[in-house]
Amino acid sequence: MLSLKAVGFDIDGTLYPNSKMYRRSLWFVLRHLRLMSRFRKVRRQIRQVRPIDDFYRVQAEMLGAELAMSPDAAARLIDELIYTDWEQIINHVPVYDGVFETVEALREAGLKVGVTSDFPVARKLGLLGLEGYWDCAFSSEEVGYLKPNPEPFLELAHRLNCRPDEILYVGNSYKYDVIGAVNAGMHAAHLARTPVKNTIAALTFSRFSTLRSWVLENAVSKAR
Numbered sequence: 001m002l003s004l005k006a007v008g009f010d011i012d013g014t015l016y017p018n019s020k021m022y023r024r025s026l027w028f029v030l031r032h033l034r035l036m037s038r039f040r041k042v043r044r045q046i047r048q049v050r051p052i053d054d055f056y057r058v059q060a061e062m063l064g065a066e067l068a069m070s071p072d073a074a075a076r077l078i079d080e081l082i083y084t085d086w087e088q089i090i091n092h093v094p095v096y097d098g099v100f101e102t103v104e105a106l107r108e109a110g111l112k113v114g115v116t117s118d119f120p121v122a123r124k125l126g127l128l129g130l131e132g133y134w135d136c137a138f139s140s141e142e143v144g145y146l147k148p149n150p151e152p153f154l155e156l157a158h159r160l161n162c163r164p165d166e167i168l169y170v171g172n173s174y175k176y177d178v179i180g181a182v183n184a185g186m187h188a189a190h191l192a193r194t195p196v197k198n199t200i201a202a203l204t205f206s207r208f209s210t211l212r213s214w215v216l217e218n219a220v221s222k223a224r
């Protein structure tokens with residue numbers, strides 16, 4: 001029996017299906033192929049860089065080096081194309097079945113709920129119709145480190161005013177969400193069809209109704 005006080009969520013691929021986003025983003029990715037492939041590379045590499053004093057600056061310098069342009073020009077590209085235009089791709093993408101009911105049920109059970117995700121979150125939650133539900137919502141880039149670094153998870157605990165071991169973090173990426181959360185001292189729920197072999201997640205689930213009943217039955221005895 002866990003003793004949870006809060007549940008944290010990843011957004012992309014967790015609150016809505018990535019597959020719908022990929023289909024819609026095909027045109028955008030083809031149109032900006034070079035930028036998108038270099039940006040993906042930078043995002044992979046920047047997860048290993050420590051310490052980072054200014055995440056946005058380091059990200060712009062790394063992408064600028066890849067694209068042979070100044071950090072300022074790269075920063076503008078990231079702001080305009082990645083953080084703004086690309087985000088619009090999820091406009092009207094339906095969230096997973098049961099997301100609203102689950103978040104409401106968790107709140108009713110006395111749990112706090114939060115969102116921590118790579119990529120800016122505020123407008124995205126609005127586009128998904130999910131604004132106004134959360135005790136806190138912020139992006140890992142605001143904290144200065146992407147997942148699976150511990151900083152975004154520890155910031156979530158700080159903002160929810162809970163210890164890490166009182167938090168269940170829910171995400172679709174084993175490598176970034178599950179491992180990151182468990183390394184930061186949290187429990188993890190992995191959204192996946194089948195559990196990873198020897199999984200360290202407390203729960204692997206593919207339907208939000210499963211997550212909801214598991215949390216309510218197994219983890220909220222001392223939540224109130």
Ligand SMILES: [Mg+2]
Pocket residue numbers: 010011012013014171172173
């Ligand atoms: Mg995700």
